[in-house]
Amino acid sequence: MGDGGVSRAGEGPELVVVLDGGTELSREELGGKAWSINRMRALGLPVPPAIVATTVNCRTFREAGGRIPDDLWQAITARMSALEQGTGRRFGSPDRPLLVSVRSGAARSMPGMMDTVLDLGINAEIEAGLAAETGDPAYAADTRRRFVEAYRDVVLGTTGGDVPAAPWDQLRGAVEAVFASWDSPRARAYRRSRGVSDDGGTAVTIQAMVFGNLGDRSGTGVVFSRDPRTGENRPFGEWLPGGQGEDVVSGRLDPQPLESLREQLPAVYAELTAVASRIERDAGDIQDIEFTVEGGRLWLLQSRTAKRSPRAAVRAAVAMVDEGILDPGSALRRVTAEQARALLAPSLDRSRLTGVDPVATGHPVCEGVATGTVVVDPDEAERRAEAGEDVVLARATTSPDDMHGLVAARAVITEHGGSTSHAAVVSRELGRVCVVGCGSGTVTALAGNRVTVDGASGEIWPGAAALIRVSKTTTRI
């Protein structure tokens, strides 16, 4: 496919590049998203075909007064054939239509730019063609509705604007919006705050959409290269037969465990798990991969570093050293101080609380467990804490004048307010166990009592509750 070469033989820099794994342009020239698509293609991974208008075009766009120069537009229209050949679909055609996503992408990810328009290239006629092909008119109509909303929202910036009917006009509008968003106030403020130059520019990536709702052998899902809850080295994820990418996130349909993909499409499952390990090895970290299967063919949509539990972080880091993926130094950096602290922090021994009711319950806003005597006055809290006593400060609500009491207390409990309240913000800054919003008259009535505050569950227990402490010896988990 595509030669990844120059768009105009022998003249000037490449304006539009096919991302087939062959280009050697830098991240600065391709932008981060296109660079990673190209990288995945170079690894031989099945990624939907894509092209990119490089960052250099952002400057010529600006110099041309905010319009796409003719030679750039010609290069884009010519290179779209790479997407058509890669998918066997045609952009602008009602018969097997090609829809595309259009995304920004600077060398470094940056908030404030136009992000993504999906499903671009659809109008009434193409919607009818898609309905006939999928046998699902509701899906086709929903796709068009979602596109129109997104185009109005991110390209036109109004809820009632006119969306062009011609697919090529849609494409031109979206590309212009991406380039223009480089100069949005938010993007500029971000660059100013990070000391990033305004010269770099964004690239525009245009990628073929793939369809997870085309018949029985199609669907969409998410796979983690290791179990993000436990760190166990086995693929973990969800599979949604007949679903489109957004359905997994939206919860519109109930996903099945990944094992059902193994039963339904064993070859796809084998390819998917092999690909997940491959990307993990290349990235040196647990991956969270979105994929779509269209007519029995696997496509990877996105791969990123996976969020994980503290336990999984430690277990995976140790295992990756044993497997030769990481050296011990890199593995250590994979476990954050927060994760280590969470694993070692004492937690409530719930087996000892059966038959006991909490004396108050509120919103948990800062984790940890602390026991102390309830004091309602900040001055008294400070005095008793200085005398060596563990105190829990209870207030109807906190004011800036209570700060010394918050500093002195082991835990803070309030009757009003939610997880964004001033008391919550202050407690998190101080690392104080904190439960807020327990209700009028609840916690101040506890004055003088000894209580245990669980900042993870939001429960306040009578007396000094038993704790489980993790041994800090070298037991392997």
Add this chain to the structure above:
Amino acid sequence: MSSSLGVQEGASTARLDQLVDRGLCKRGGTGLRLTSEGRAHLSVLLAREAAAVDRQAATALYDRFCELNQDLKQVITDWQLRDGHAPNDHSDPAYDAAVLARLTAAYERAGSLLAELGTLRPRLQHYSSRLALAHARVLEGDHSFVATIGKDSFHTLWFELHEDLIGLTGASRVDEAIAGRAT
């Protein structure tokens, strides 16, 4: 403290010494704090001020503050937490930058409110310049100016301004909290 209040270094020290001599403040730990006499005296002063202030204007300003407050507290919370519960370990520059861009947007929306504080009570003028300074520090990359306790961070100042505005409207913080506004 002098720079916060916009007065000469020597002037603030002399004034604070007087307050300590009168038993209204005491020195302790790293700083200065009100004694219970001091707190009683301050509440008299604030009550007199609240009685003299244009109550309607104060309430109007406070209503505008509350609209901004919801958003600003969410931004600060998102700075501290990811997904609403996990502590933000600040290892993701793109996430942090997105939150700080929202902080800047919230600060810019507060511009006209901050500019009008001085017309309500001249003593409130300092919030505008101190918040500008905190915001500038954050933009320069000193993130301790987002919410750190014990310095003129964005949240510290915002919290204090909130308290001042509640006082000027004559409302109590607890009543406001029950109404879902003062927390």
